[in-house]
Amino acid sequence: MTLTPAYETAQQLLEQLQAEILQHFYHARELPIFPNVSSSEVRTHLAAFDFSEPLPLMQVLGESVAALRKYTVHITHPGYMGLFNPAVSFSSVLADALISLYNPQLAAWSHSPWANEMEQHTLRYIGGKLGMAVDENFSASYTAGGSEANHSALLAALAHAYPEYVTEGLAAIGVRPVVYVSEQAHNSFDKVCKHTGLGTRALRTVPTTPDLKLDVDALRQMMQADRAAGYTPLMVVGTAGTTAAGIIDPLPELALLCNSENLWLHVDAAWAGVVAFHDEYRTLLQGIADADSITVDAHKWLSVPYGAGMFFTRHRSAVDVAFGVTASYMPPSPADIVNPFQTTLHWSRRCIGLKVFFTLCEWGEAGLAELVARKMQLGERLRAQLTESGWQFLNRTALPVVCFTHPKLEDGATTRQQVLQDLYALGDVWISEAALDPKGNTRCLRACITNYKTTEAEVDTLVRQLNGLIEKM
Numbered sequence: 132m133t134l135t136p137a138y139e140t141a142q143q144l145l146e147q148l149q150a151e152i153l154q155h156f157y158h159a160r161e162l163p164i165f166p167n168v169s170s171s172e173v174r175t176h177l178a179a180f181d182f183s184e185p186l187p188l189m190q191v192l193g194e195s196v197a198a199l200r201k202y203t204v205h206i207t208h209p210g211y212m213g214l215f216n217p218a219v220s221f222s223s224v225l226a227d228a229l230i231s232l233y234n235p236q237l238a239a240w241s242h243s244p245w246a247n248e249m250e251q252h253t254l255r256y257i258g259g260k261l262g263m264a265v266d267e268n269f270s271a272s273y274t275a276g277g278s279e280a281n282h283s284a285l286l287a288a289l290a291h292a293y294p295e296y297v298t299e300g301l302a303a304i305g306v307r308p309v310v311y312v313s314e315q316a317h318n319s320f321d322k323v324c325k326h327t328g329l330g331t332r333a334l335r336t337v338p339t340t341p342d343l344k345l346d347v348d349a350l351r352q353m354m355q356a357d358r359a360a361g362y363t364p365l366m367v368v369g370t371a372g373t374t375a376a377g378i379i380d381p382l383p384e385l386a387l388l389c390n391s392e393n394l395w396l397h398v399d400a401a402w403a404g405v406v407a408f409h410d411e412y413r414t415l416l417q418g419i420a421d422a423d424s425i426t427v428d429a430h431k432w433l434s435v436p437y438g439a440g441m442f443f444t445r446h447r448s449a450v451d452v453a454f455g456v457t458a459s460y461m462p463p464s465p466a467d468i469v470n471p472f473q474t475t476l477h478w479s480r481r482c483i484g485l486k487v488f489f490t491l492c493e494w495g496e497a498g499l500a501e502l503v504a505r506k507m508q509l510g511e512r513l514r515a516q517l518t519e520s521g522w523q524f525l526n527r528t529a530l531p532v533v534c535f536t537h538p539k540l541e542d543g544a545t546t547r548q549q550v551l552q553d554l555y556a557l558g559d560v561w562i563s564e565a566a567l568d569p570k571g572n573t574r575c576l577r578a579c580i581t582n583y584k585t586t587e588a589e590v591d592t593l594v595r596q597l598n599g600l601i602e603k604m
């Protein structure tokens with residue numbers, strides 16, 4: 132048996148793959164968005180593959196394509212208006228294939244000079260759009276996602292405030308650091324607190340004002356109480372675009388507070404950071420440039436495949452303390468470069484940035500601004516149409532995520548789950564359900580329009596179908 136397919140076989144496989152890429156990229160809308168499938172059905176399908184004998188790759192390709200079509204929520208479908216999941220740009224698919232082929236090793240600069248510099252080039256560009264000073268203190272890296280970027284932020288904040296922590300351990304720093312997030316912040320901070328050794332009790336959940344923004348007065352009081360009780364505030368997280376409701380915390384006020392109290396301000400802009408590509412909408416993020424660190428995901432609104440998070444900070448020295456390591460077997464490198472194995476949680480890793488590079492090249496500044504503006508406008512259209520047909524929306528944000536309900540859903544005549552199941556059965560659009568308070572009492576339907584393939588037609592279909600379902604109830 133040979134481990135490389137014959138040249139002609141490889142050609143046929145590539146033709147088949149090409150046909151599938153074109154089919155899916157241009158015709159995803161013909162698929163039902165939502166699979167109706169049980170775990171046993173999927174496992175039965177997989178049981179046929181026991182690896183006892185080699186299988187022809189054409190068969191494996193064909194069966195995997197069929198399974199992906201049938202057993203996937205199609206987030207690349209234009210009618211997917213669900214969670215912060217992207218339809219992927221065409222160029223990013225090309226880029227990812229190219230990276231699989233060359234498999235550049237990004238751990239050390241010297242193994243992949245172009246790929247490493249290309250990543251830094253894109254990160255400096257995006258950091259600049261966010262308003263950061265791209266100078267000798269600037270540091271940025273690709274991560275697996277927003278969760279890892281948030282994790283990196285807390286590690287950097289700890290290393291900045293307590294450099295001895297990296298050698299002596301948390302127990303030796305003599306204080307109990309605490310981290311503040313709003314009730315609406317992403318739950319990755321629970322994991323981050325576990326993984327950094329601070330523990331989840333070090334995470335303080337700050338209440339929000341009625342508009343769902345972090346309540347800065349409450350934050351001040353909590354810090355005071357914590358200090359009195361022997362804790363030491365370390366980091367405050369402002370979210371720019373909360374996961375449930377797309378709310379932007381009062382970043383300028385948080386920046387002032389953190390500056391005067393000497394605390395690390397992290398801005399989690401995993402989803403909404405992309406509005407920085409638009410000259411006017413960028414002002415929504417006002418204050419972000421004063422953050423000590425920022426999270427933005429490229430695998431959300433920026434429309435590249437998983438996993439592509441980005442971590443930015445203006446404390447290069449803290450990154451060096453937090454992640455620095457030396458190893459005699461790693462190749463030597465010039466002094467003016469970044470070695471990802473010394474500045475991130477990873478060692479060996481895939482090149483993440485090429486799909487971003489391709490997308491920035493494919494769309495250019497005008498295309499990126501349009502990516503933002505078109506979705507903001509569709510969000511407005513959805514809000515207007517829902518209001519017109521008697522729905523009420525519950526989140527005040529300019530961003531294109533709409534949390535809404537209907538009097539019929541509130542008086543108990545019917546349930547959101549029923550509406551959603553009936554909507555999914557129609558198969559044209561997909562939205563989710565969300566809770567707007569930590570106890571889950573204020574529940575609503577939630578539509579997010581950052582899929583770049585979504586148009587007026589899908590928004591109109593969503594409202595028409597929802598109205599039809601509510602009338603029937």
Ligand SMILES: *Cc1c(COP(=O)(O)O)cnc(C)c1O
Nearest residue numbers: 276277278317374399401402428
């Ligand atoms: C999506 C999201 C995260 C988590 O990012 P992953 O890429 O899923 O790891 C964190 N914070 C916010 C605000 C998010 O929207």
